[in-house]
Amino acid sequence: MIIDLSDDQKEIHESVTRICRDFDDHYWTTADEEARFPEEFYRAMADNGWLGITMPEELGGANLGVTEAAIMMHAVASSGGGQAAASSLHINLFGPHAIVVHGTPEQKKRWLTPLIEGREKACFGVTEPDAGLDTTSIKTFARRVNDGYVVNGRKMWTSTGQEAHKILLLTRTVPKEECKKPTDGMTLFYTDLDRTKVEVKRIKKLGRAAVDSNAVFIEDLHIPDEDRVGEEGRGFHYLLDSLNPERVLVGIEAVGIGRDALNRAAKYAVDRTVFGRPIGMNQGIQHPLAEAWTALEAAYWMCMRAAYLYDAGKPCGAEANAAKFLSARAGFDATTKAVLAHGGMGYAKEYQVERLFRESLLPRIAPVTEQMILSFIGEKVLGMPKSY
Incomplete structure (x- = not known):
């Protein structure tokens, strides 16, 4: 069994990353400070066809799976924009799925086409x-x-x-x-x-x-x-079509945020010299960051496993919930360690890790809490009595 991305999937990641490079730290800091929707970024993603990655091809979408959507959103979240970049897009990926599955042909054309083209939000x-x-x-x-x-x-x-x-x-x-x-x-x-x-x-x-x-x-x-x-x-039954993809996407976005923060911390640890040596030579700095890498790597592949199962039409509730649980914790832990590795400058907006840290808490809370996930797994996977 080969666990790797295909060439087409790697191209998705590279293409989205290229678009994200046009939006630097200053852009995202300003959007955060001004509480301003990242319209230019949203428009760039729409113009390049990414808003329709999971939408029907006959409506202008790419008709790809949750796996490809997860790859796209990991690229977005890990490229500096964090939750601001990811959240401006991801309702287009999971929110309308009930329409894709249960809408009439007229409804799909009327509703999905403007979403794909970025004319409506x-x-x-x-x-x-x-x-x-x-x-x-x-x-x-x-x-x-x-x-x-x-x-x-x-x-x-x-x-x-x-x-x-x-x-x-x-x-x-x-x-x-x-x-x-x-x-x-x-x-x-x-x-x-x-x-x-x-x-x-x-x-x-x-x-x-x-x-x-x-x-x-x-x-x-x-x-x-x-x-x-x-x-x-x-309606509730239709809504279920969106829940597992949402958990996968929120999870892999948390991984992306954690990886961005971790890369910034590793670079800082190489560049920052104290007592005549880079702080990255100290195991007190090096080991926590290395440990964060291992957790992020494991969480990433849990997300990809859940996405694969969903796209294959197989049961994936436990895997999607576990992916969200592991990823949210791994992302939060990585951003926390990134702030601490920066020392006092981790508290400053200049190095961005404080923004990523603040945003990394959200996936631990939404769209479902860690406690609800554990209750679901305890009941549905381990066969224990319902606890609530």
């Missing part, structure tokens, strides 16, 4: 302030009317809501207490983000300021029938 309206990871307990409700639905409710941590033209919105159409199973009675929509009916309020946060996160308040938003994805009441 989308946001993901699933999480709610009172439900959190307990998605079946969402309360945003779509009430049936003659020509569609009227929606009221709240969403939380909706990324790119300030920039988005569309929202992929999960609602209840039947109250949870009236359903046979808690996963029933939820309906998925992809519709205009009508700001006369939807207030999108930016959340100030620790890192990744360039890509906004928001609290969303929906009041009497009308959604026509043609903007419903699939059947009424099947």
